[in-house]
Structure formats: C-alpha cells, structure tokens
Amino acid sequence: MVSPQHFLYLILALLIALTLHEAAHAAMATLLGDPTARQQGRLALNPLVHLDPLGTLMMLLTVLGGIGIGWGKPVPVTPWRLRPDPKTGMALVAAAGPLANLATAVLLAGVLQADLLPVTWLARLALVIIVVSVSLAVFNLLPLPPLDGYRVLLGFLPSRQAAALVPLEPYGPLVLLFLVFFGGYLPGGSPLYHWVTALSRPIYHVLGL
Numbered sequence: 001m002v003s004p005q006h007f008l009y010l011i012l013a014l015l016i017a018l019t020l021h022e023a024a025h026a027a028m029a030t031l032l033g034d035p036t037a038r039q040q041g042r043l044a045l046n047p048l049v050h051l052d053p054l055g056t057l058m059m060l061l062t063v064l065g066g067i068g069i070g071w072g073k074p075v076p077v078t079p080w081r082l083r084p085d086p087k088t089g090m091a092l093v094a095a096a097g098p099l100a101n102l103a104t105a106v107l108l109a110g111v112l113q114a115d116l117l118p119v120t121w122l123a124r125l126a127l128v129i130i131v132v133s134v135s136l137a138v139f140n141l142l143p144l145p146p147l148d149g150y151r152v153l154l155g156f157l158p159s160r161q162a163a164a165l166v167p168l169e170p171y172g173p174l175v176l177l178f179l180v181f182f183g184g185y186l187p188g189g190s191p192l193y194h195w196v197t198a199l200s201r202p203i204y205h206v207l208g209l
Contacts, residue, residue, distance in 0.1 A: 009125050013132040014059055015047045017101055018072045021136060022050040024100030025075040028093045034081040042075050074146070087162065091155020094148040098137035102203070105133045109207040130209065138199035139192070145172030 023045055026037035041049050055071035075093075082089025108126045117123040141149040150172065154162045183190035 006128075009128040010132070011060075012125060013129040016129055017104065017133045017136045019045055019047045019050050020100045020104055020133075021097040021140070022072045022075055024096040025077075025093055028096035029075065029077050029082065029089075032082045032089050032092060034078050034089075036076045036078045036081070040076055042073075087159070088155055091152050094151030094155075097148050098140050101133040101137035101140075105130045105137075105203070105207060108133075109209060113208055127209075130207070134200050134203050135196055138196050138203070141199070142192070142195055144176055145169045147172075147176070 026042040030038045050072040052073045079086035079090055108130050140147050143149040143153040179192050183192050
C-alpha cells in the first residue's frame with residue numbers, strides 16, 4: 001500500500017498524463033481535418049471529458065498498489081476525413097498521444113534541471129508526472145491493438161500487410177488484459193514490464209534522471 005501523499009501524487013500525475021494524451025489525439029485529428037473529436041468536446045484539457053468509468057476504477061485500484069494502470073475514453077475519429085489519407089492520418093493521430101506525454105516529460109525534466117521548483121512537494125510531483133508520462137508513452141507504443149503503437153505500425157506497413165492484421169484486432173484487448181493481470185506469472189516475468197523498462201531507461205538517461 002502506498003502512502004496517502006504518494007497516492008495523491010500518482011492520481012494527479014495519471015489525470016494530467018491521460019488528459020494530455022487524449023487531448024493530443026483530438027488536437028491532431030482536428031489539425032488533419034477531422035472535426036469529430038472537437039464536435040464531441042474532446043479537444044479540451046478537462047480530465048472529466050476524457051475519463052472512462054472502468055479505466056478510472058482500474059486506475060484507482062492499481063494506484064493503491066503503487067502502480068497505476070488505467071485508460072481514458074477513446075477519442076472518436078472519422079478516418080476518411082483525415083489528411084493526407086486515412087491510413088497515414090490514423091498513424092499520426094495515434095502517435096500524437098505518446099508524443100504529448102514525452103514532450104511533457106522533457107519540459108518538466110528541464111524545469112527540474114533548472115531548479116525552477118524550489119518547493120519540495122512540487123518537485124516531487126513533477127518527478128512523478130515525468131515517470132507516469134514516460135511509462136504511459138512507452139506502454140502505448142506497444143504494437144498491440146487497441147494501443148497507439150498498433151495504429152502507428154499500420155501506418156508504416158504496406159497496405160496489404162496492414163490489411164492482413166485487421167482481422168486480429170478483436171483479440172488484441174484480450175491479449176492485453178491477459179498480460180496486465182497474468183503476465184507476471186509467465187516465465188521470465190511480465191512482458192509488459194520488460195517492454196516499459198527497456199524503452200524507459202534510455203529516455204530517463206537522455207532526460208538526465
């Protein structure tokens with residue numbers, strides 16, 4: 001069980017990271033010509049419009065264990081409205097979420113390096129936001145549906161190979177849930193943990209953390 005202070009830090013960090021992540025998806029879709037997300041109120045920095053009930057419950061329960069796993073409501077996108085084409089547009093929209101989280105981490109790391117947060121609790125909160133933002137970014141870059149990395153992968157693959165993966169999409173969430181809840185029991189440990197750790201370490205090194 002985490003301390004009340006760390007619980008609060010994790011909740012605030014997750015709310016900030018998730019909000020920026022989903023708002024970035026909406027902003028990119030709008031920029032590429034699809035107004036769907038904006039029309040449905042998702043082009044906003046209000047956490048309440050991005051929270052998914054089940055994802056929020058999962059976030060609260062896992063934060064009690066000091067981890068913090070959750071998700072927001074998927075941003076509505078109409079692919080055929082995206083420029084330059086639906087395949088590339090969807091990849092750009094998907095990439096916007098993790099990139100927003102990484103940009104947040106870079107900005108806050110610069111603030112910490114410049115010692116611009118003399119108040120101790122603000123510095124600690126900024127550090128937690130960095131860790132959560134980096135973790136959320138690299139987790140979502142896993143090329144498994146419904147994560148952002150899958151859509152980015154489809155954008156890079158030739159059309160024939162991308163189409164061949166589409167029938168597998170319904171099984172992605174089941175695989176992801178299995179890895180989240182039972183991955184730790186697999187030989188060698190959780191693949192998700194190894195993925196997040198392997199990608200996060202060089203990012204922290206670059207950030208000077």
